[in-house]
Each structure stands twice: as structure tokens, then as C-alpha cells.
Amino acid sequence: MTRMNKVRLLLTILTIVIVVVPLVGALLANQGNLMGLIIPPEANDIIDTLSSGGSSDTPMLEPVGEPQYDLAARTVTMTFDFTNPLPIDVTINSMSGNVECVAHGFLLGNVSLANPVSVAKGETKPLTLLGQWTQEAIPHFETEHAGEEMVDARLVGFTVDVQGLQIQMDQNIQVPNPTYTG
Amino acid sequence: MSKINWFGLAGGIITIIVVAVSMLIPWWQITIGDNLLTANASPVNTNFNFLTTGFTVPLIWALNVVALLTLVASGVSMLIYSVLPNKSYSKDLLNFGYKKPLFTVIFFIIGLVAVTLILQAALGIGVPLMGSTTTPFAVPFVTDVSIIVFMSAGFLWPFWLAIVAAGFCIAARFYHRKVAVAPKPPQ
Numbered sequence: 001m002t003r004m005n006k007v008r009l010l011l012t013i014l015t016i017v018i019v020v021v022p023l024v025g026a027l028l029a030n031q032g033n034l035m036g037l038i039i040p041p042e043a044n045d046i047i048d049t050l051s052s053g054g055s056s057d058t059p060m061l062e063p064v065g066e067p068q069y070d071l072a073a074r075t076v077t078m079t080f081d082f083t084n085p086l087p088i089d090v091t092i093n094s095m096s097g098n099v100e101c102v103a104h105g106f107l108l109g110n111v112s113l114a115n116p117v118s119v120a121k122g123e124t125k126p127l128t129l130l131g132q133w134t135q136e137a138i139p140h141f142e143t144e145h146a147g148e149e150m151v152d153a154r155l156v157g158f159t160v161d162v163q164g165l166q167i168q169m170d171q172n173i174q175v176p177n178p179t180y181t182g
Numbered sequence: 183m184s185k186i187n188w189f190g191l192a193g194g195i196i197t198i199i200v201v202a203v204s205m206l207i208p209w210w211q212i213t214i215g216d217n218l219l220t221a222n223a224s225p226v227n228t229n230f231n232f233l234t235t236g237f238t239v240p241l242i243w244a245l246n247v248v249a250l251l252t253l254v255a256s257g258v259s260m261l262i263y264s265v266l267p268n269k270s271y272s273k274d275l276l277n278f279g280y281k282k283p284l285f286t287v288i289f290f291i292i293g294l295v296a297v298t299l300i301l302q303a304a305l306g307i308g309v310p311l312m313g314s315t316t317t318p319f320a321v322p323f324v325t326d327v328s329i330i331v332f333m334s335a336g337f338l339w340p341f342w343l344a345i346v347a348a349g350f351c352i353a354a355r356f357y358h359r360k361v362a363v364a365p366k367p368p369q
Contacts, residue, residue, distance in 0.1 A: 002270070003270055003271055006271075007271035007274045007275070008271075008274045011259070011274060011275075011278045014255060015252075015255075015278075018248060018251040018252055018255060019248055019252075022244040022245075022247035022248050022251070023244050023245075023248065025244065026240050026241060026243065026244035029240065030240055036240060037239075037240045037241040038239060038240075038241055039239075040237050040238065040239055040240060042235060042236075042237030043237060043239075045235075046232050046235060046237075088233050089233070091216065093216070159330075163215045163216050163217075163218045164214070164215025164216035164217075164218055164331075164332050165215045165218060165329060165330075165331055165332075166316075166329065166330040166331070166332070167327065167328075167329050167330075168327065168328045168329070168330060169327040169328075
């Protein structure tokens with residue numbers, strides 16, 4: 001066999017070894033669980049920890065104190081205690097959405113998060129939501145909802161930005177009537 | 183002075199450099215959310231980070247080892263060939279080494295495109311190869327909630343360096359005719 005042929009043979013064997021050995025090694029390492037080749041244990045751990053979160057009986061959002069109104073500025077400030085149910089630290093970058101009257105489909109205003117909040121796993125931190133009534137909302141409360149302490153409303157396009165993930169939802173809520181005098 | 187295939191020498195050196203830097207810097211990276219999930223992909227090292235948890239996929243890890251060893255072998259064979267282009271075995275070394283960086287780049291791109299197409303077809307998730315996008319996710323069994331995910335992806339400089347390495351290695355194949363001495367006809 002010439003030197004040229006030996007080199008050629010050596011390179012062919014090298015190619016086969018390079019391709020076969022790592023793949024066979026991975027197969028042997030996971031022979032008891034072939035799915036482990038594609039889904040590593042760490043991915044399963046992440047799925048398990050995420051699915052175990054949120055099952056706590058403690059509500060995520062608990063109102064703290066009474067909403068603060070400023071009728072002249074048409075604003076309301078609400079504070080909630082937010083308990084992070086996930087086993088990971090999260091940052092709530094923003095919350096925003098419009099508030100509509102359910103009965104009349106009337107735009108009442110909007111709400112937004114005052115400041116981004118970082119909450120460690122299992123930790124509870126206050127969230128401050130700012131509400132701004134539209135100019136037309138006050139007469140609407142006075143004429144259409146006179147005597148009602150709480151008004152059925154709908155959060156439309158309510159978007160929560162958590163860690164860059166935007167969760168959008170429409171949700172029915174009750175808003176305090178700013179013109180209610182009791 | 184013996185001839186040197188400078189294209190092959192450059193290709194071999196750059197191929198080795200590509201392997202070394204690719205262990206640390208991916209060829210392609212995608213970030214989902216605010217570093218919620220990051221995928222760092224290169225033929226020699228692919229890993230994922232979910233917040234602070236990093237992990238690899240064993241099958242991809244094995245393919246990465248294949249590509250790593252292939253590129254190292256290719257780079258070394260190109261280096262040996264380049265300084266000894268007129269040995270009897272030089273052509274074999276060149277043939278062994280010159281196509282591998284190009285094939286690695288091509289298979290990497292095919293793999294990326296295939297994964298994005300599969301995600302689009304199977305889950306309806308539009309993953310960008312380059313640039314940023316927001317993709318809506320439907321939440322199963324929940325009609326009033328949708329999730330919008332910000333994704334940002336791009337190729338990093340080791341990818342372009344790998345293309346340069348592949349280019350030099352291909353050029354070395356063409357330049358071989360100029361540096362190779364035709365064997366003397368038998369007397």
C-alpha cells in the first residue's frame with residue numbers, strides 16, 4: 001500500500017470515527033431514556049417548576065387600603081400586594097389597558113403601572129396602578145351610574161409585560177364610582 | 183524555497199480560530215423576552231438559557247462534537263497541506279479539508295431554517311433568523327388571554343468569520359493547481 005493510499009485510508013477512518021463515536025456515545029448515555037436525547041433533564045425541571053408555580057392558595061393580587069381619588073385631576077391610585085407565585089424572579093415592566101363601562105360600552109379611562117417592579121420568587125411586593133378617567137367619564141358616572149358605589153367595567157386590551165412577555169387579556173372588573181357620595 | 187498554498191494556510195488558521203471562538207461566542211443567537219430564554223447556536227456549541235438555568239440538548243451536543251472534531255481535523259489537514267502542497271499525500275489532505283468549513287456553514291444554515299420552519303408549521307411561532315419581531319401565542323383552552331413574545335435574533339461575527347474560512351479553503355483548492363508540481367513522467 002502506497003503512502004498516498006495509507007493517508008487516504010487514515011482520513012476515511014478518521015471521518016467515520018469523528019461522526020460515529022459522539023453519536024453512539026450520546027445514544028449509549030441515554031439508552032435507558034431515548035427521549036432524553038432531545039429533552040434534557042434541565043428542560044423537564046424547568047417545566048416542572050413552572051407548572052408547580054401558581055398553585056398556591058394565596059391570591060396573587062390583594063388590594064391594599066382604599067383607592068386614592070383626585071376628582072379634579074380625574075385620577076385614581078390603587079395599590080395591590082403582588083405575590084409572585086412562580087419559582088423564579090420576575091420583573092413586571094408595565095401594565096396598561098383601557099377601562100370600559102360594561103353596560104354602555106363607554107370608554108371610561110385607562111390604567112397603567114406606576115413603576116416597573118421586580119419580585120423575587122415567593123416574595124410579595126406592592127404594585128401601584130394609576131387610573132385616569134376620561135373627561136367624559138365623570139358625567140357618564142353621574143348620569144348613568146348615579147347611586148352606584150361600584151360600576152361593572154371591563155379592562156380592554158389589558159396588557160401585562162412580564163420579563164418581555166406581553167400577556168394580553170380582557171377582564172371584567174368592578175371600578176369604584178368616583179362621583180358616589182353614599 | 184518550497185511553495186506554500188497561502189489560501190490554504192489562511193483557511194486552516196481561520197478555521198481553527200473559528201472553532202476556538204465558537205466555543206465562547208455563538209454563530210447565531212435568539213433572545214426571547216428580556217433574556218427570558220436565550221438560544222446560542224453554533225455548529226460546535228449550542229446551548230440554551232432560561233433565566234439563570236443553562237442547558238444543552240444531548241443530541242445537539244453530540245452533533246456539535248461531530249462538527250467540532252470535523253472542523254479541527256479540517257483545519258489541521260489544511261495547515262499540513264498548505265506548507266507541504268507537493269507531497270504525495272497533499273492532495274488527499276486538501277480534499278479531506280477544503281470542503282468541510284463550507285459544508286458546516288451550509289448545514290448550519292439548513293438546520294436553522296428547518297427549525298424555524300418546523301416551529302412555524304407545528305406551533306405557529308414565527309421565529310426570525312435576523313432582526314426582531316413580536317409573535318402572538320394562543321393560550322390553549324383560554325379564549326380571553328393571549329401572549330405576545332418579543333424575539334430578537336441575529337448572526338454574530340464568528341458566523342461571518344466561518345464564511346471567510348470556507349472561502350479561503352475553497353480558494354486553496356483552486357490555487358492548488360499553481361503550487362502543485364506536476365509529477366515527472368516515468369522514464
